[in-house]
Amino acid sequence: MSRTRMLSAIGLVGLSLVIMGCPKKAPEPVPPPPPPPVTVPPPQEVAPPPPVVDETPDPWSGEIEEINRMIVEQGLVGDVYYDFDKFDLRPDAREQLAKNAQFIRQHPNFRFTVEGHCDERGTNEYNITLGQGRSSAAVGYLQSLGVANGMRTISYGEERPVCTQSGESCWQRNRRARFIVTGK
Amino acid sequence: MLSRPRTAFFVTVLACLPITLATQQRAAADPQIPDDSRPDIVLTLSGGQRPLVRLAIPTAGFGGTASTEGATAVREIEGTVRADLDSSRIFVIQGASELAALQLTGDDARDRELYRSLGNEVVLHMDLQEEAGRLVLEGRVVDLESGQTVLGKRYRGEFPLARRIAHTLADEVVQYFSQRPGIALSTIAFVSDRQAPYEEKEIYLMDYDGWNQRPITAHRSLSLAPDWSPDGQLLAYVTYVRGSPGIFVADFQSNGEKRALVTDGTLNSSPSFAPDGRRFVITRSTGGSAEIYAGDLGGGALRQLTYSPGIDTSPAWSPSGREIAFTSSRSGSPQIYVMDSEGANLRRISTVGSYNDGAAWSPDGTRLVYASRRNGTFNIAITDLVTLETSLVTGGRSSDESPAYSPDGRKIAFASSRSYSRRRETQIYVVDVDGANLKQLTSEGNNYSPAWSRRRP
Numbered sequence: 095m096s097r098t099r100m101l102s103a104i105g106l107v108g109l110s111l112v113i114m115g116c117p118k119k120a121p122e123p124v125p126p127p128p129p130p131p132v133t134v135p136p137p138q139e140v141a142p143p144p145p146v147v148d149e150t151p152d153p154w155s156g157e158i159e160e161i162n163r164m165i166v167e168q169g170l171v172g173d174v175y176y177d178f179d180k181f182d183l184r185p186d187a188r189e190q191l192a193k194n195a196q197f198i199r200q201h202p203n204f205r206f207t208v209e210g211h212c213d214e215r216g217t218n219e220y221n222i223t224l225g226q227g228r229s230s231a232a233v234g235y236l237q238s239l240g241v242a243n244g245m246r247t248i249s250y251g252e253e254r255p256v257c258t259q260s261g262e263s264c265w266q267r268n269r270r271a272r273f274i275v276t277g278k
Numbered sequence: 279m280l281s282r283p284r285t286a287f288f289v290t291v292l293a294c295l296p297i298t299l300a301t302q303q304r305a306a307a308d309p310q311i312p313d314d315s316r317p318d319i320v321l322t323l324s325g326g327q328r329p330l331v332r333l334a335i336p337t338a339g340f341g342g343t344a345s346t347e348g349a350t351a352v353r354e355i356e357g358t359v360r361a362d363l364d365s366s367r368i369f370v371i372q373g374a375s376e377l378a379a380l381q382l383t384g385d386d387a388r389d390r391e392l393y394r395s396l397g398n399e400v401v402l403h404m405d406l407q408e409e410a411g412r413l414v415l416e417g418r419v420v421d422l423e424s425g426q427t428v429l430g431k432r433y434r435g436e437f438p439l440a441r442r443i444a445h446t447l448a449d450e451v452v453q454y455f456s457q458r459p460g461i462a463l464s465t466i467a468f469v470s471d472r473q474a475p476y477e478e479k480e481i482y483l484m485d486y487d488g489w490n491q492r493p494i495t496a497h498r499s500l501s502l503a504p505d506w507s508p509d510g511q512l513l514a515y516v517t518y519v520r521g522s523p524g525i526f527v528a529d530f531q532s533n534g535e536k537r538a539l540v541t542d543g544t545l546n547s548s549p550s551f552a553p554d555g556r557r558f559v560i561t562r563s564t565g566g567s568a569e570i571y572a573g574d575l576g577g578g579a580l581r582q583l584t585y586s587p588g589i590d591t592s593p594a595w596s597p598s599g600r601e602i603a604f605t606s607s608r609s610g611s612p613q614i615y616v617m618d619s620e621g622a623n624l625r626r627i628s629t630v631g632s633y634n635d636g637a638a639w640s641p642d643g644t645r646l647v648y649a650s651r652r653n654g655t656f657n658i659a660i661t662d663l664v665t666l667e668t669s670l671v672t673g674g675r676s677s678d679e680s681p682a683y684s685p686d687g688r689k690i691a692f693a694s695s696r697s698y699s700r701r702r703e704t705q706i707y708v709v710d711v712d713g714a715n716l717k718q719l720t721s722e723g724n725n726y727s728p729a730w731s732r733r734r735p
Contacts, residue, residue, distance in 0.1 A: 179611070179633065214702065217635040217649050217656065217679045218726060219548055220605060220612055222516075222523065223561055223568040223591040226545045230565065233689060247544050247565070248522055253500050260475065260702055 097216050154201060160205070161275050170197040173270040174232050179216060181227030183235055191232060194273060195239045205277035206246040213265035225249030226245045232271040246276065331400060331455050333369045334393045334422075335360060336377055338404035341670075347437055348408050355406065355415060355444040361487060362448030362462040367688070367710065368455055372398060385693075390422045398422055402451065413437055417447040419454065428733075429454045436496070441489060461486055461685050465731045466576055467494075467504040467513055468706055469694075472723025479726075481515050481528070484631075486684070486730070490717030494534050501526075503548055503727055507555040510731040512575075514539065514549035515556060525549050527575075540573065540580065544708075550602075552595045552619075559583070559593040559602055570604055571620070583621035595619070596639050603627070603637040603646055614648055616663070627661055630668055636680050641687045641732070647671070649679035649692075658692050660711065672711050678707075682730045687711070691719070691728035 111178045154161060162259065165171050171194045183191070198206065209234075210225030229247035257264035340352045356374075358394040363369050380392045392635045393401050400419055407414045412434055419429040420648035431450050433443045440720035442463070449460030464486045471479045473493070481501050484491040495501050497519040504515040513528040524541030528534050541545045545563040552558060555575075562571045562580065570593045584590040588607035595602055596616075604628045614628040614637045628634040640647070643663075650670070658671040658681045672678045676696030683690060697718065706728050707722045 215677075216612075216633065217592075219592045219680070220503075220589070220635040222547045223545065223563070223589045226563050226568055226591060230544075230563070230567075248544055250500070253479070254501070255476075258702070 117269040122128040158275055173272050176228055176269045178179045181231045191235050193242050195236055198241050198243050202243055203278045204275050207246045209272040209276050211268055211270050213268040214252050214273055221251035222249055225251045228271050330370045332398045334372045334398040334401040337374045338406055341407040351437055351440045352406050354440045357443050358444035359448045366452045377517055394422045415443050436563055464685050467729045469502055469726040470723050475723050494528055504729045505549050506729055506731045507551045508553050508732050509555050516547045525548055548592050550594045553597055553599045559595055561591040592636050594637050594639055597641055597643040605635045638682050640683050647681040647690055680727045682728050684730050685732045691730055693726045
């Protein structure tokens with residue numbers, strides 16, 4: 095606090111020196127403009143420099159729907175898959191979560207919802223809790239990797255399948271944790 | 279006289295039984311149901327010791343003006359009463375077609391002899407009249423030996439209530455002959471996606487025979503897992519209408535008004551009422567593992583009953599109020615357990631099947647019915663809680679789940695994929711506990727999770 099005040103005082107002195115020097119040169123007609131006053135005092139003592147304005151827009155500044163579309167298109171955060179009737183993380187699930195963690199850490203302002211899903215083969219009732227186990231396991235692992243974003247979990251059980259045919263390839267696609275940005 | 283078994287009579291019943299059953303099977307066989315997915319028919323005489331009552335039901339009389347409405351009502355009432363009494367399995371019935379050969383005279387004593395000549399013991403006379411635009415049904419059960427009217431009932435109501443009037447008479451007749459209440463006025467709550475297939479699910483009600491299907495929620499969300507309070511006045515269910523799955527209650531004493539019961543936390547599911555209709559159990563997670571919690575409609579803190587790192591779910595409070603059945607993965611796979619209502623004295627019930635879930639109690643509290651995974655598919659299984667013997671109610675390769683007992687404990691409603699051909703489809707069926715009389719109740723959209731009321735709301 096006191097240090098800041100001292101720096102401000104030095105800055106004010108510097109400014110007043112510049113202002114006091116001006117009247118001498120005033121009578122001369124159309125002189126070349128003086129160098130900008132900010133260059134006279136040490137710049138860090140006046141105020142922090144204005145932030146650099148980057149002319150290229152932030153690709154992640156759009157609407158949440160747009161962000162989610164870009165994440166999917168660029169494969170930045172992917173689904174995590176599970177075995178039948180399990181919510182343990184397989185090696186491929188840990189790999190995918192580590193990859194997801196990179197992007198999620200880079201965007202600490204993004205709030206994610208992690209949805210737990212199941213295939214059609216279990217019972218509807220049990221699958222609601224199984225899906226919760228899947229989303230919780232995914233979030234728990236991300237936290238162990240140091241991800242500190244806000245994360246909400248929700249289970250849809252087998253009620254929101256991404257694939258509606260019967261067969262292992264389709265069932266595997268439905269046994270997943272899905273990441274979506276729901277706030278920032 | 280009717281309740282006393284007589285040997286000669288019993289033999290007659292057995293001899294005639296196959297004919298009746300063949301008729302019932304034909305009626306139950308839906309063309310959509312492939313033969314290999316039908317449950318095996320393992321027949322035992324209903325009620326065990328009690329012989330079936332041989333009942334004649336002649337064509338109903340109609341005493342009003344011959345309006346189309348009246349004629350329709352007569353057919354509807356006749357058909358409904360007949361179906362209800364058939365479904366009770368305490369009668370061997372001869373209806374209009376079986377009795378057609380009789381040359382009835384109009385003389386009571388003479389006609390009784392004619393009914394008896396075909397082996398009947400009692401006759402149910404139904405007379406309909408139209409009075410001031412309303413329907414009046416008179417039902418009389420007459421003992422054919424003594425000529426006495428053993429049961430006489432008279433009902434009056436608007437024409438649209440014809441089926442309900444018929445159910446009321448049928449329940450009285452069943453009650454008289456079996457000394458237990460009929461179930462024709464009970465209601466089944468269920469889940470349907472028919473308004474927005476594969477997108478939204480709403481809670482529906484239907485009569486026990488599949489008629490009169492109507493939605494009672496309009497959340498435009500996922501609404502699941504209904505459960506009745508024992509008095510039939512409240513229906514608890516799960517809904518995602520507020521984002522995360524929460525428990526809501528529909529109150530039929532207040533026009534079916536919905537109110538939120540438990541909505542905080544990340545997961546609330548599988549509500550089940552205690553027999554007092556005040557307390558309830560749910561599955562709940564606040565971020566950690568899913569556990570069973572008990573609560574009270576009056577409020578107060580939820581009480582955690584289970585503590586296990588795996589999944590605990592699908593709680594069902596016993597009819598005695600002393601125990602709670604539930605599913606737990608603590609052994610490595612989902613299995614059925616029973617604990618007392620404080621969470622102590624845990625015992626495992628299911629021993630066969632790699633995955634068992636969705637236990638429901640028989641109304642007398644002696645059995646649990648649940649979905650049991652055998653050879654990769656779910657069948658409906660019943661375990662006797664005294665002997666721990668388990669029997670299968672359904673077989674075949676379709677997936678049968680979410681069983682619920684009828685209020686008399688003699689039927690089971692369940693959801694099954696057995697009707698699907700090209701596309702997977704789930705519908706609600708009813709079957710007798712011995713596997714007979716399979717009947718499909720729904721066909722529009724997909725339908726799940728039947729819950730059978732004890733009484734009509």
